[in-house]
Amino acid sequence: DAGVIQSPRHEVTEMGQEVTLRCKPISGHNSLFWYRQTMMRGLELLIYFNNNVPIDDSGMPEDRFSAKMPNASFSTLKIQPSEPRDSAVYFCASSLVGRRSSYEQYFGPGTRLTVT
Amino acid sequence: QQQVKQSPQSLIVQKGGISIINCAYENTAFDYFPWYQQFPGKGPALLIAIRPDVSEKKEGRFTISFNKSAKQFSLHIMDSQPGDSATYFCAAAGGFKTIFGAGTRLFVKA
Numbered sequence: 462d463a464g465v466i467q468s469p470r471h472e473v474t475e476m477g478q479e480v481t482l483r484c485k486p487i488s489g490h491n492s493l494f495w496y497r498q499t500m501m502r503g504l505e506l507l508i509y510f511n512n513n514v515p516i517d518d519s520g521m522p523e524d525r526f527s528a529k530m531p532n533a534s535f536s537t538l539k540i541q542p543s544e545p546r547d548s549a550v551y552f553c554a555s556s557l558v559g560r561r562s563s564y565e566q567y568f569g570p571g572t573r574l575t576v577t
Numbered sequence: 578q579q580q581v582k583q584s585p586q587s588l589i590v591q592k593g594g595i596s597i598i599n600c601a602y603e604n605t606a607f608d609y610f611p612w613y614q615q616f617p618g619k620g621p622a623l624l625i626a627i628r629p630d631v632s633e634k635k636e637g638r639f640t641i642s643f644n645k646s647a648k649q650f651s652l653h654i655m656d657s658q659p660g661d662s663a664t665y666f667c668a669a670a671g672g673f674k675t676i677f678g679a680g681t682r683l684f685v686k687a
Contacts, residue, residue, distance in 0.1 A: 492673060494675075503677070503679040504621070504666060504677045504680065506674075506675075506676075506677075509673060509674070511673055517673070554620070558673055564611070564670040564675060565611065565623050566621075566623070566675060567622075568620030568622065569620055570618075570619060570620055571619075571620050
């Protein structure tokens, strides 16, 4: 398996522009997580999905952030409009969560977002 | 608010020494305690994990010690090597959620 795939790997955009980050989870995994990592705040959970349904989006910073998972093999995180404080590395992770699962999360390589 | 408190923030160890990172959690509903290792430019990757029904788990040079009554757990890296230099995250998981600690940046001096 290729692991979790994220695109783009790097994104530089101007303040006010819309940014869309993409994630393809590992085939067969039923849970998907979006994280944001910064030096100041560490690794923050933004939202997670189980079986394509958003379970908890309490970590989404504000209405400018939205996430979708239209099917089991694809998810997007959108920021509109983007602001300089959104600059961070965004990780997608997937997991097989179930009665006897290990909760192990497999992280993608991340998208480094810079908003100028 | 569920939290996992991790210390120290950074750690410098001589090659061959023992690296020790500590974590404490609050929610007794957690039933899985993993440690993740992250190298620069990469995503975190699972290193070792433990469930609360055991007090210690060892995999090679890496050992987790778990104290359920104190709600604390720690990672010990024996014979630390320069290749171990990375950021380490403890975490606590239960249900669908995993809560990560703030991370410890480990530097092993050659």
